[in-house]
Amino acid sequence: MNRAKRLRAGLILAAVGAVAASFTIALTSSATAGTTLGGSAAEKGRYFGAAVGTGKFNDSTYMTVLNNEFNSLVAENEMKWDHTEPQQGRFNFTNGDRIVSHARSRGMTVRGHALLWHNQQPGWAQGLSGTALRNAAINHVTQVATHFRGQIHSWDVVNEAFADGGSGGRRDSNLQRTGNDWIEAAFRAARAADPNAKLCYNDYNTDGVNAKSTGIYNMVRDFKTRGVPIDCVGFQSHLGTSIAGDYQANLQRFANLGVDVQITELDVMQGGNQANVFATVTRSCLAVSRCTGITVWGVRDCDSWRGSDNALLFTCAGAKKPAYDAVLRELNQGNPIPPSTPNTSPSTPPPSTPPPGPGGCTATASVNQWTGGFVANVRVTAGSSAINGWRVTLTLPSGATITSAWSANRSGNTGTVQFTNVDYNGRVAAGQSTEFGFQANGTGSGITPSCSAT
Ligand code: G3I
Secondary structure (H helix, E strand, O other): OOHHHHHHHHHHHHHHHOOOOOOOOOOOOOOOOOOOHHHHHHHOOOEEEEEEOHHHOOOHHHHHHHHHHOOEEEEOOOOOHHHHOOEOOEOOOHHHHHHHHHHHHOOOEEEEEEEEEOOOOOHHHHOOOHHHHHHHHHHHHHHHHHHOOOOOOEEEEEEOOEOOOOOOOEOOOOOHHHOOOHHHHHHHHHHHHOOOOEEEEEEOOOOOOOHHHHHHHHHHHHHHHHOOOOOEEEEOOEEOOOOOOOHHHHHHHHHOOOOEEEEEEEEEOOOOOHHHHHHHHHHHHHHOOOEEEEEEOOOEHHHOOOHHHOOOOEOOOOOEOHHHHHHHHHHHHOOOOOOOOOOOOOOOOOOOOOOOOOOOEEEEEEEEEEOOEEEEEEEEEEOOOOEOOEEEEEEOOOOOEEEEEEOOEEEOOOOEEEEEOOHHHOOEOOOOEEEEEEEEEOOOOOOOOEEEEO
């Protein structure tokens, strides 16, 4: 579905499904009174972010608004598959890195968008199917999440995998045709690559209890039951002139599953209700303790993919719109939440580290398996003395073949394989650890690495 059709579908759904919300705005004064979106959200333990593009980074009006108002950024396009892996196995992180670097230099957090999506795939991936596509997709997740490891607050691991309409089922796509487990395989690979990032499923037309949001709800419940590592659900919230009366209740039912919820791509058609719809979304998020942040999908009206809808909070000249005032008021009146806690996914305990021995090193492997392949993360731990280099030897199960490895030199790809440190991770202080990993076809059960200092 093209953008226009999809937006139209979203707006129709919002209009049909909507129950008129009460737009009464309380006039009571608040205990705190932040003066910027990011500042006010931070006072409530949350973030308020914007989607950005480096193409606008030399526009001073744009940068002034961005730097003054937001405490979180997401790449509108520049971390997507077509940008980050334009040719298979050749990665380009230049613009993604610029966004991360700008955010971090100003104390902003970063959302990662999006590791896997049926849209904006590079041409080479569009031409793949079956095992070749599955392996390429998981490798993409692993490489990108590894590159940005430690720098991303939340990743949209999988974007828009559910169908519109009443089925509540998956959208057909080349990724879906690799097998229904492609989503959980992606989440497991992302967790292995960046254990501290929150891992989100993200979708649109989910702004209330409806067939699509319920399909996603059932998947999240299943993932939580089976220990698939999922931490959050993103509600894009590309909205028209009204909002579903059960918008908040829908957020809350996901939160009750034990995941965070985030408003990830908020924009609202300008019209009589724009300020009220923005206010309702903000108020709803702040009323749900696990709603950890809001992102608007662009900075000013003229930066928006929605063109003449004037769907954002600032005019092209950088002036604050009435919707801005409404959002700020709601942020200042809302409930605080405790600071976020680290991920505690029952499915993926960090690899246990053996007690350090007398010098030398030890190694442990954690394996994330999917049908036909796996990613292994290997942790190397120095004993009671520092080491200046290491060699890890492991034997792969019969039929398993390594297709790529990172943060180590490798000899062999089947049977007994050796890995040695690369320049930057050979020295490990006493009792400390470093990690490397690899992706392979086949089954990874029972891998037992051994380590020696070199
Ligand atoms: O940069 C090129 C430019 O060089 C070229 O001249 C021009 C010609 O078409 O295209 C430009 O790239 C466009 C890019 O936006 C940057 O403006 C792409 O064609 C266009 O497809 C792309 O659209 C993006 C869209 O995702 C792609 O599906 C939008 O900016 C972006 O806002 C939108 O974001 C999505 C989220 O990722 C997922 N949820 C829905 C949301 C809105 O569609």
